[in-house]
Structures are given as structure tokens and as C-alpha cells.
Amino acid sequence: MIEENVKKLLKEIPEVNPFGEKVTLVAAVKLQTADNVNCAICGGVSDIGDNHVQEFRENYAKINGNPRRHFIGHLQTNKIKYLLGKVDLYHSVDRYNLAEELSRRGATAGLKSNILIQINIGNEETKGGFSIEEAENAYKKISAMPALNVEGLMAMLPFCDDEARLRRLAKAMREKFDELNGKGASLKYLSMGMSGDWRLCIEEGSNMIRLGTAIFGERKYNK
Numbered sequence: 001m002i003e004e005n006v007k008k009l010l011k012e013i014p015e016v017n018p019f020g021e022k023v024t025l026v027a028a029v030k031l032q033t034a035d036n037v038n039c040a041i042c043g044g045v046s047d048i049g050d051n052h053v054q055e056f057r058e059n060y061a062k063i064n065g066n067p068r069r070h071f072i073g074h075l076q077t078n079k080i081k082y083l084l085g086k087v088d089l090y091h092s093v094d095r096y097n098l099a100e101e102l103s104r105r106g107a108t109a110g111l112k113s114n115i116l117i118q119i120n121i122g123n124e125e126t127k128g129g130f131s132i133e134e135a136e137n138a139y140k141k142i143s144a145m146p147a148l149n150v151e152g153l154m155a156m157l158p159f160c161d162d163e164a165r166l167r168r169l170a171k172a173m174r175e176k177f178d179e180l181n182g183k184g185a186s187l188k189y190l191s192m193g194m195s196g197d198w199r200l201c202i203e204e205g206s207n208m209i210r211l212g213t214a215i216f217g218e219r220k221y222n223k
């Protein structure tokens with residue numbers, strides 16, 4: 001089932017967004033067994049994203065096929081040590097002290113980390129991230145940190161049925177992404193879109209989507 005879901009999605013996800021950019025599918029693997037993740041990889045998934053450090057560590061060696069590793073969940077600074085050097089892209093850099101600590105520890109270990117700056121596009125109290133107004137300042141400060149490469153922006157749209165509002169927010173993210181690139185940044189990734197809203201996000205200019213439910217089915221939170 002998982003393999004078929006992935007194959008269908010890879011066909012369905014447009015090859016490019018309206019900006020002519022390839023769209024990367026990241027499988028959001030929280031609460032999935034290593035077997036399930038490996039099924040997704042058999043189906044063609046090349047990128048996987050973890051939310052929980054504990055799960056990442058437990059499953060790390062059980063994952064086949066050497067996919068690109070993303071960390072997409074909230075990250076506590078005291079857990080960075082478990083991820084450093086193993087994660088290809090951190091999506092959820094949502095505050096300055098996390099960026100500072102990632103850079104500091106990376107510098108000590110002699111490696112640079114690739115990161116996205118998380119924007120709280122819906123201004124939601126329950127979500128982390130910089131406000132869209134703070135994005136440029138955050139980009140300037142974080143890209144000046146020695147052991148970080150800022151590769152783009154990440155956002156989670158609010159859960160709501162107001163499609164016009166969701167499109168407005170997604171569009172605002174793309175505009176900020178383009179604005180920063182217009183001012184000399186070289187951002188590659190706009191990570192935006194989950195199972196409920198990925199089509200809309202690609203239509204508005206996302207080039208990286210993070211799908212869990214659409215690949216694995218409903219998550220079982222009681223295991």
C-alpha cells in the first residue's frame with residue numbers, strides 16, 4: 001500500500017512548480033516503523049524527514065537505500081549532538097538560540113549544517129518560527145553564523161478550510177523567498193505543504209513538500 005501511494009504521488013506531484021523548479025517529496029516518517037519507511041523508499045522516496053530525535057536514532061541504521069535525511073520537527077538544543085553530521089537539511093530552525101547552538105557545535109565538529117529558516121506564517125501561538133516581518137533580519141543574522149548554510153525557508157500553513165486564506169499565506173511565503181533572493185540570498189528550497197494542502201502549496205510556489213498521511217495513512221498515536 002505504502003509503495004503504491006508513493007508511486008501515485010510521484011506521478012501526481014507536478015514535475016515542476018509554476019516557477020520551473022523541481023519539487024522534492026520528503027516523506028514525513030514520524031511514528032512509522034523502519035519497515036514502513038523502507039517501503040516508501042522502495043516506492044521511490046529519496047528524502048525522509050524525522051520529527052523526533054529518539055525515533056531518528058532508533059531507526060537510523062535500519063533505513064535502506066541511503067536517502068537524504070531531513071529533520072523537520074521542533075529541535076531542543078540539548079539534542080543537537082545526536083543529529084550533527086547525520087542530517088542533510090534541518091527544516092525547523094525557528095529561533096536564534098537554536099541557530100547559534102547548531103553553528104557553535106558544528107564549528108567545533110568541523111562541519112557546516114544546511115538549514116531552512118522556519119516562518120510562522122499563520123502567526124499561530126502553537127507553532128514556532130519567525131514572523132514573516134522578521135524573516136529578512138533572521139536571514140541576515142543566521143546566514144552570518146559561521147557553520148550554517150541557509151538554503152531556504154520552511155512554513156506550515158494553519159489547519160483551516162479557508163482556501164483563499166491558505167493561498168494568500170502560501171503566496172506570501174513565496175514572495176518573501178523571491179524577495180530575499182532578489183536581495184542577494186541564494187535560497188534553493190521553499191519547504192511548504194503537507195498531506196492536506198500540498199497541491200495548493202506547489203501551485204503557489206513551494207518546491208519541497210513534506211508528506212506523512214498521504215504516504216503512510218493515518219498515524220497511530222497510541223502505539
Ligand SMILES: *Cc1c(COP(=O)(O)O)cnc(C)c1O
Nearest residue numbers: 028072194195196210211212213
Ligand atoms: C507530520 C508532519 C508533516 C506531515 O504531515 P501530514 O499531514 O501527515 O502529511 C509535515 N511536516 C511536519 C513538520 C510534520 O510534523
